[in-house]
Amino acid sequence: MSLENRNSLDLPKAPADTRVVVAMSGGVDSSVVAALLKEQGYDVVGVTLQLYDHGAAEHRKGACCAGQDIYDARQVAARLDIPHYVLDYEQRFREKVIDRFAQSYAEGETPVPCIACNSDIKFADFLDTAKDLGADILATGHYIASRPDGAGGRALFRAADTNRDQSYFLFATTREQLERLRFPLGEMQKPEVRAIARRHGLLVADKPDSQDICFVHSGKYSSFIEQMRPDAARPGEIVHVDGRVLGHHAGIINYTIGQRRGLGISHNEAGSGQPLYVVRIDAAHAQVIVGPREALATRRVQLREVNWIGDGALADIGPVSRDVFVRVRSTKPPVAAFLTIEDGEASVAFVSSEDGVSPGQACVLYDSDRPDARVLGGGFICATQSDAADARILHGATLAAAGG
Template identity: 55%
Template sequence: MNEVDFQLGEPLAGKRIVVAMSGGVDSSVVAALAARTGAETIGVTLQLYDHGEATGRAGSCCAGRDIRDARAVCDRLGIAHYVFDHETRFRETVVDTFADAYLAGQTPIPCVQCNTGPKFTDLLSLARELGADCLATGHYVRRLVTPTQVELHRGADPARDQSYFLFATTQPQLDYLRFPLGGLPKPRVRAIAADLGLGVAAKPDSQDICFVPDGDYAGLVRKLRPEADTAGDIVDLAGRRLGTHRGIIHFTVGQRRGLEIGGSPEPLYVVRVDAATRQVVVGPRAALAVSAAAISGLNWLGGDYDGPITAKVRSMAKPVPARLDGDRLRFAAPEYGVAPGQAAVLYAGERVLGGGWITATEPAALPAVAA
């Protein structure tokens, strides 16, 4: 296979590659491609859930059936496979953070927390302890080596690009990581798995939030934080009470469904979630428009780049023209659905410049409120 490049120099015999294996088709193909280079290849899986509780769980990763699948792939490839118990660390750094963010009225992105914690920081340390020359993962992003630095770029397949979730990757991490699938479309990856006889070739992809397999985010938060069910008021932009809600964990900025408010002449959306007062503030779509967002924890991969940028403020959104002004990201045109707790990821074309966490927004123009 000459479709991927581990960029370890030639020949690869004598090199050691650790592959982060979740039990899915992507990481399994990475392991197979790594083994075919001639390098010693080791598969490593982090157990992130209670093994007994997770056995047979669909739509997850790094648990139960997935661990067995990863081991079966390694057995077929004739490579070593190790499982490390990271359940406590995952719960503390990802799951608890997810619950606390909802209680704070934010919209969290646990996949970023997982990548910057257990998957990259912890796995990277394990790979170094194993004497590996690199850590390879199945993420759909590209790693380009230039004369001055290593750059992170969007995946070649727009439908699979995962760069939004990897904005917090640091430069030292990027120097050590490899993303062999970044230049491939997903159908090609499945075809490689089938050609190699891997049992996971047709295995469905895991969902975005793997530890909420049934999609009931509020139920998980309620289980972890019983106080999350405290009721409150739904108010309009002027603070007038329009109704009640069962808990702020059921609402995110931009949401329209579930408000159960009648009598409004136009559709109403969640404009703001106030954790202190437990109020859900609603208004017309125009009230969702923001001109700027406050950014914290900026991770910059752009080096000396000082040209035009675009920003992506939701995983499914398109990058839009913007400029970075200190800790403020200012949009060239009003942007909608910008929610505290989400990430703002910055690009120069296909290159990922970095990003940070949205902590607050500035309204572009609030609609007039009747007296």
């Protein structure tokens, strides 16, 4: 079928003959996706995943996929006159997301559970469920763009609304999954989405966006982890990078890389008067390592579980560095870096050092720093290497402490 005869979802079928399962979370974004596709004449089926105990989160502001959100999704589906199903994915979500999050946090990492939820639940198990329902496509309300890559497949790009861009959380999407996924909001701005919701009379038109980690009901990560992994709260030492023991803590789960406040020690205890930051967490020895801001500088990271969706194969890159742009946190724009593959291991060297980089975080790869950059993939940080200047900085701090 020619390009002119393909429908708006880039399929060679009439909309009426195309079944689309829409992942309806109960928020405005996925609700608008369902409304738009219904309006365009597609055979739309709404499906909501119950991911955790909705009773505990029913009245918690900013939660998703539970309680009130399930009710809202039902109401929207009724308004649009489309079938709607609620599927119990609590057990899968616990095993693939919650348990892994708790374990990673207990190991001193900074995990990003939304990535695992997307890649292992919504874009894996849920895609299979959509297929069982006879769907051609699974559509979601994520802010990311999907377009033909010119080689018979599809590619991911940052969303038009850079303030809402969710590409950081979707880097693990595979080529196979991209073929069956569509993101209708990728080219839209958030105010436009809310305006469409109002036009369709959707009760969620002005509903606040979900925030933080949905399954941490109290909003306190440390309390949640302690319930899941009591051994993670064992006390230990707070150690300066020069080796001095400055104090004691009640559990590494109370600390994250880059943290400055609430360390439980004073600047005077460090002997330098400088502010101190958490620069490393040694879970094996229950130690929190602190140091001056300069000690946070990271020049290189090693990656695990790398997903490559750029042109060619990841192995083709080899030991000759490839220019890329990367993000190690969702709130910052891509920065220049070099990607290297050697002995099957991927590493990224930043052109300018990055602060506060922690194992467990995602390192997402792009082909440029433009707002419409293509997502090349990414991986999870498993090790960090400090800036070459750190050795001199830390040596200087040691001499100062010794009176040298």
